[in-house]
Amino acid sequence: MDIRASKKIVIDAGHGGDDPGTSGNGIVEKEKTLEISNYLHKRFDELGIPNEMTRTGDVTLGPSDRPQKAQSFYGNGSDVILLSNHVNAGGGDGAEVIYALRNNDKLASMIAEEFVKSGQNVRKYYQRRLPSDPSKDYYYILRDTPNNESLIIEYGFVDSAGDDPDLLKNNWQDLAEAVVRAVANYVGVAYSSGSSTANSYVVKSGDTLWSIAKKYGVSVDELKEKNGLTSNSLSLNQILIIPTTSETDEENSGYYTVVAGDNLYTIARRYGLTVSELKSLNNLTSDILSIGQKLQVKEGTPSTNTTFYIVKAGDNLYSIARQYGLTVGELKSLNNLTSDLLSIGQQLIVKNGSNETASGTTYTVKSGDNLYQIALNYGVTVNDLMNANNLSSTLLRVGQVLKIPTTSSNATVYTVVAGDNLYSIARRYNTSVQAIMNANNLSSTLLSIGQKLIIP
Numbered sequence: 001m002d003i004r005a006s007k008k009i010v011i012d013a014g015h016g017g018d019d020p021g022t023s024g025n026g027i028v029e030k031e032k033t034l035e036i037s038n039y040l041h042k043r044f045d046e047l048g049i050p051n052e053m054t055r056t057g058d059v060t061l062g063p064s065d066r067p068q069k070a071q072s073f074y075g076n077g078s079d080v081i082l083l084s085n086h087v088n089a090g091g092g093d094g095a096e097v098i099y100a101l102r103n104n105d106k107l108a109s110m111i112a113e114e115f116v117k118s119g120q121n122v123r124k125y126y127q128r129r130l131p132s133d134p135s136k137d138y139y140y141i142l143r144d145t146p147n148n149e150s151l152i153i154e155y156g157f158v159d160s161a162g163d164d165p166d167l168l169k170n171n172w173q174d175l176a177e178a179v180v181r182a183v184a185n186y187v188g189v190a191y192s193s194g195s196s197t198a199n200s201y202v203v204k205s206g207d208t209l210w211s212i213a214k215k216y217g218v219s220v221d222e223l224k225e226k227n228g229l230t231s232n233s234l235s236l237n238q239i240l241i242i243p244t245t246s247e248t249d250e251e252n253s254g255y256y257t258v259v260a261g262d263n264l265y266t267i268a269r270r271y272g273l274t275v276s277e278l279k280s281l282n283n284l285t286s287d288i289l290s291i292g293q294k295l296q297v298k299e300g301t302p303s304t305n306t307t308f309y310i311v312k313a314g315d316n317l318y319s320i321a322r323q324y325g326l327t328v329g330e331l332k333s334l335n336n337l338t339s340d341l342l343s344i345g346q347q348l349i350v351k352n353g354s355n356e357t358a359s360g361t362t363y364t365v366k367s368g369d370n371l372y373q374i375a376l377n378y379g380v381t382v383n384d385l386m387n388a389n390n391l392s393s394t395l396l397r398v399g400q401v402l403k404i405p406t407t408s409s410n411a412t413v414y415t416v417v418a419g420d421n422l423y424s425i426a427r428r429y430n431t432s433v434q435a436i437m438n439a440n441n442l443s444s445t446l447l448s449i450g451q452k453l454i455i456p
Contacts, residue, residue, distance in 0.1 A: 007187045008074045009051035012084040013037035017060025022089035024158035025165040033085040039176045042239050047189050067144035082150040084141045093162035096154040097125035100142040103149050107186050114178035119446045190343040203238040216242045258293040271297040293346055311346040324350040329377030365400040378404050381439055381454050412455040416447045429455045
């Protein structure tokens with residue numbers, strides 16, 4: 001899909017070189033901001049949003065160098081968004097977003113909202129004025145990037161007594177992805193979760209392709225092919241996509257799912273086809289592909305009864321499922337979807353003659369499935385599924401056929417809204433926090449807006 005963003009992004013990794021920034025709990029600001037910035041760069045690339053970075057290594061950028069570097073890529077127009085990444089100190093807890101005096105709070109508020117969805121509390125989003133001249137921004141990176149839409153993003157406090165240090169160490173990708181979602185929605189680009197959001201690895205000092213491949217049980221060649229590498233050289237903080245078993249299973253089945261950077265020629269070459277053969281197999285009339293699109297890459301793979309649907313503007317899973325007499329769960333299962341997000345031009349299977357998905361009261365397990373997700377899709381509990389299928393454990397195998405209970409023992413599916421917590425939900429439904437956690441395989445009490453919970 002040929003998506004053109006309405007704005008361009010400059011990503012600024014705060015501090016660097018001789019300026020380490022703040023530190024605490026094993027977190028050094030200049031390292032964490034570069035890690036986050038590299039992630040944003042890769043994700044914006046995947047979504048087709050033009051972007052550049054002020055620094056890609058451990059270099060020093062002074063108060064005059066940094067704004068100049070930031071505006072050297074796309075100029076000083078209002079069509080440029082500057083995201084300056086930082087972590088905070090001072091004993092607080094939570095994220096902050098500071099936006100320039102010349103701009104409104106729309107993007108800042110969207111980022112704050114996405115942080116909350118990712119499990120990070122937000123202290124505030126605000127503007128700050130220079131005491132000696134209240135007409136000017138307090139921070140030079142906002143003040144000295146005139147006309148750009150400039151923001152400072154503080155992802156959390158390194159010295160917090162709360163959960164910030166843990167989030168910054170172990171869940172920083174979720175926080176960075178929150179920014180990606182907000183920016184994509186703001187600039188009018190269809191959001192899709194990409195290769196960087198799962199099964200990825202950030203290169204550390206001493207890493208080699210061999211050591212990373214061994215760690216994840218893949219070959220060096222698979223790792224190089226997945227990341228488009230032509231040599232064995234790696235750079236610090238480089239993000240590598242790790243090939244997964246589910247991808248291998250999918251390709252063996254004769255399908256390939258388009259990822260960022262793909263084109264018909266590279267896919268055809270990978271499977272020993274010509275571009276014409278690949279287009280013919282998939283009834284393609286143009287060379288344009290969309291991320292997430294499924295392509296047939298082997299002759300005779302689809303059943304003659306397989307029907308595809310191409311996503312159009314305004315579509316959603318519910319409307320498409322209803323059009324073809326499916327449930328949303330069945331439609332997601334047919335297409336191995338893990339979220340409700342769609343992109344214009346995406347190809348969906350809406351009928352499969354091989355009957356390898358849910359049909360009536362049965363469901364065929366696919367790679368990546370788990371009992372919790374299947375139960376959630378059908379509005380039953382994990383215990384309902386286990387009892388209906390005489391299961392003694394939650395382990396599943398690919399190809400296993402599960403009976404779906406026609407009625408749940410006492411299941412309700414609840415969607416989390418702002419202000420919810422497990423205690424208030426448990427009290428509302430006359431159950432316990434632990435019962436909800438057990439039914440949903442939760443390891444913590446953190447919730448995100450839009451999250452679906454089975455109420456036992």
